[in-house]
Amino acid sequence: MATQIRGPLLNPILVREARTRMRGFRPYLILTIFLLLLILSAFGIYQYMVFQARTGMVVLSSHIGQALFRGLAFTEMFFIVLVAPILTSGAISGERERLTYDMLLATPLRPGQMLAGKLIGALSYLLLLIVASIPVFSTVLIFGGVELRTLVWVILLLGSAALFFGTIGLFCSSLFGRTTPATIASYVVVLILCGVPLLIASIWPQFSNPMGQSPPPWLLYLNPFSAIVAVTTVTPTTAQPDVPFFSPSDPFMVVPFLSQFSVGVVRYAPEGPVLMPVYRATLLGFWLGTFVLLWFSSHLALPARRWRPRWSDLGFIAVIGAIALFIWMRIEWWWIVPPVDPWLMPPEPMPVPIEPAPLP
Amino acid sequence: MTLAIETIDLTHRYKKLVALDRLHLRVEQGCIYGFIGPNGAGKTTTLRILAGLLTPTKGEVRLLGERLTTRAAQRLVGYMPDFFGVYDDLRVWEYLDFFARCYGLRGARLRQVVDELLDLVDLAGKRDAFVQTLSRGMQQRLCLAHALVHDPPILLLDEPASGLDPRARVELRELLRTLRDMGKTIMLSSHILSELAEVCDAIGIIDHGRMVISGPLAEVQQQIATGARARLRIARESDVVLALALLQRQPLVSAVGAAPADPRSLVIDFSEPLDEEQCAAILAELVKAGVAVSEFSARSENLEELFLRLTASVGQLDGQAAAVGANAGNTASVRR
Numbered sequence: 242m243a244t245q246i247r248g249p250l251l252n253p254i255l256v257r258e259a260r261t262r263m264r265g266f267r268p269y270l271i272l273t274i275f276l277l278l279l280i281l282s283a284f285g286i287y288q289y290m291v292f293q294a295r296t297g298m299v300v301l302s303s304h305i306g307q308a309l310f311r312g313l314a315f316t317e318m319f320f321i322v323l324v325a326p327i328l329t330s331g332a333i334s335g336e337r338e339r340l341t342y343d344m345l346l347a348t349p350l351r352p353g354q355m356l357a358g359k360l361i362g363a364l365s366y367l368l369l370l371i372v373a374s375i376p377v378f379s380t381v382l383i384f385g386g387v388e389l390r391t392l393v394w395v396i397l398l399l400g401s402a403a404l405f406f407g408t409i410g411l412f413c414s415s416l417f418g419r420t421t422p423a424t425i426a427s428y429v430v431v432l433i434l435c436g437v438p439l440l441i442a443s444i445w446p447q448f449s450n451p452m453g454q455s456p457p458p459w460l461l462y463l464n465p466f467s468a469i470v471a472v473t474t475v476t477p478t479t480a481q482p483d484v485p486f487f488s489p490s491d492p493f494m495v496v497p498f499l500s501q502f503s504v505g506v507v508r509y510a511p512e513g514p515v516l517m518p519v520y521r522a523t524l525l526g527f528w529l530g531t532f533v534l535l536w537f538s539s540h541l542a543l544p545a546r547r548w549r550p551r552w553s554d555l556g557f558i559a560v561i562g563a564i565a566l567f568i569w570m571r572i573e574w575w576w577i578v579p580p581v582d583p584w585l586m587p588p589e590p591m592p593v594p595i596e597p598a599p600l601p
Numbered sequence: 602m603t604l605a606i607e608t609i610d611l612t613h614r615y616k617k618l619v620a621l622d623r624l625h626l627r628v629e630q631g632c633i634y635g636f637i638g639p640n641g642a643g644k645t646t647t648l649r650i651l652a653g654l655l656t657p658t659k660g661e662v663r664l665l666g667e668r669l670t671t672r673a674a675q676r677l678v679g680y681m682p683d684f685f686g687v688y689d690d691l692r693v694w695e696y697l698d699f700f701a702r703c704y705g706l707r708g709a710r711l712r713q714v715v716d717e718l719l720d721l722v723d724l725a726g727k728r729d730a731f732v733q734t735l736s737r738g739m740q741q742r743l744c745l746a747h748a749l750v751h752d753p754p755i756l757l758l759d760e761p762a763s764g765l766d767p768r769a770r771v772e773l774r775e776l777l778r779t780l781r782d783m784g785k786t787i788m789l790s791s792h793i794l795s796e797l798a799e800v801c802d803a804i805g806i807i808d809h810g811r812m813v814i815s816g817p818l819a820e821v822q823q824q825i826a827t828g829a830r831a832r833l834r835i836a837r838e839s840d841v842v843l844a845l846a847l848l849q850r851q852p853l854v855s856a857v858g859a860a861p862a863d864p865r866s867l868v869i870d871f872s873e874p875l876d877e878e879q880c881a882a883i884l885a886e887l888v889k890a891g892v893a894v895s896e897f898s899a900r901s902e903n904l905e906e907l908f909l910r911l912t913a914s915v916g917q918l919d920g921q922a923a924a925v926g927a928n929a930g931n932t933a934s935v936r937r
Contacts, residue, residue, distance in 0.1 A: 544654060
């Protein structure tokens, strides 16, 4: 008689991913390219800062540290956004193409377990990339200038972005039967999330009414690059209206392409430039998006009766509800209210002297 | 004894297409049941429903007397699909280890099951080889082993012999017999009918989603095909006309004709099965009339001819709403 079926102790998909993820030359090639990219970025930024110093700019050690940290965090985010969807876009569609999906469905493995195994497998590889980049990142320690708080935020953002963009690939993989359309679709979503908001933000002042207004921060909530720029930009500790907000040694301001990622993150108020903390909303948006996409994927991965309610839906609803409640409770912290552009502020009314009424 | 597989009025529709039309299927425990049908007849749909991968539009399925649920199918059934895939980047033992883990096996039991199955399918020597390096026959056996990791009493094999060379087919046949001896009920679909005839205890022929005939192989062949056709060879060409005239007068003969390649060979079709005495009487009459008969053989239809005849007649009968009961117990039943 058949063995009584128990739940697996360890997710079998995860065990398989752990066994096979590093097989073949591809994982090592990706790792090598990633590390080379980081090293080249670090070297380029350092050379640029040295060049700045040679041209007579005041470049402090902390400036170099901050610029290096920012550049490396940006490069790492760029790589995660690029690689995470690829790692997961073949998760379900690949099983369908390989004709193993029916065999998997015939086992007691649930679609949720399959998705979780695939996602964690992909994320563990991304984690390996992040861990492998620690030696390159540690060059920042030589120069200093980075707060622990910033480091924690960057790690949180990188981890959440890996989760979110990995889930986008997973969702597309569940939606499409084949891996190529799934990969293309996930990149279209990535482009929409990363490129379109920046494009709109850059042309916003020309099309706003009245013209010249700063773009609203919500436009950049789900943009990982804006979040990285916002979290790594060093704000002056004291209000110094005479000192420029960005140091000329900051590569984001000077390099024309990279400066585009700052659009919308900085507002100019009467009291000086103000940094929009859009990364808070980015983090929550990524978490919410991850769970919503996972919920859709777990239904799309089913072969039949996809949208019939299941008990596991309650878990998803609970998590999504908890995130929504958390957002609601800290709405003022999350909902970033930008200051009004100075030129839009109504001029202060001039005091009109009131002449005493002539005595009769 | 409780039936291993029983379907009652099983119907499945893919939008407007009726894939299964009130299918009645009864498979006894411990037998190898061959499921035959032309492409699109509904074989794979039936097997997918039995494996819990499809929910039928209508009807009932029982496995070992238990009403089919996804959970019951996962526990009771081992399924090997028609076009199965393998994980190329896994080693042979890892492949079985993966599926064993899916069924919750762990620790020493997990290792034991993997080792036993590798021995059973004769792949112990390839334990550490990558799956992609195995031959098609070995991959087929490995896939069969994956369906056995949870020791299911019922095995559903969709076209297990397709793409195999003769040696691999023989090996597979032996393996199926071993599994039957272990008490497993095996239901397999195939297009290679000679293959099924050699290994199956019972067969069912399905066409257009309906069961045409089902029952023990010997009974099906006896009931449908015994003596329905005979071959006669005449020594002298001059006797052929006389023989034709005599045979056409026989009440049981429905058609008689000379083979185009050999005018002295006559093929006689009978309207109903003949027993040995009837055959002897016809032969005696021919000899008495002076026809020099050099060879007379009443021939049973082989499975292939039976399949072609039955599926052709179903095509003609298509549209009639007669429900067909199929009984794999003592009597074979035919849809007429």
